[in-house]
Amino acid sequence: MTTEGKCIPTQRPHDTYRTASNTLRPGTDSGQPKVYQIRIKGHLGHQWTDWFDGMTLTPEENGDTFVTGPVVDQAALHGLLRKVRDLGLPLLSIVRIDPKQEEMPDVPKPGS
Numbered sequence: 001m002t003t004e005g006k007c008i009p010t011q012r013p014h015d016t017y018r019t020a021s022n023t024l025r026p027g028t029d030s031g032q033p034k035v036y037q038i039r040i041k042g043h044l045g046h047q048w049t050d051w052f053d054g055m056t057l058t059p060e061e062n063g064d065t066f067v068t069g070p071v072v073d074q075a076a077l078h079g080l081l082r083k084v085r086d087l088g089l090p091l092l093s094i095v096r097i098d099p100k101q102e103e104m105p106d107v108p109k110p111g112s
Contacts, residue, residue: 033070033071033073034071034097035097035099036095037066037095040084040087041063041091044059044087045057045059052069052083053080056068
């Protein structure tokens with residue numbers, strides 16, 4: 001639809017953007033959230049768990065922290081990364097964990 005030479009969308013994009021959550025939204029590609037492991041430089045205490053929507057926080061001996069848990073979609077992943085950015089701590093890596101790899105010893109798991 002156009003008005004005075006300007007293009008006006010006829011439909012609104014998604015009205016809400018959500019951060020990581022343990023709940024599913026209809027229309028996700030596989031029907032299951034993907035599990036991500038985000039490594040940041042610096043230790044975060046367990047009091048940050050609520051801020052990260054229940055994700056598991058695992059401090060490592062080398063000073064890094066793993067933030068691990070299900071992420072429902074790309075918008076939620078971007079919301080989670082915004083939270084990491086807002087902390088001002090360096091982002092070291094992001095890994096999507098394949099369910100088959102969750103039992104492999106070279107993939108650090110929370111609490112290990």
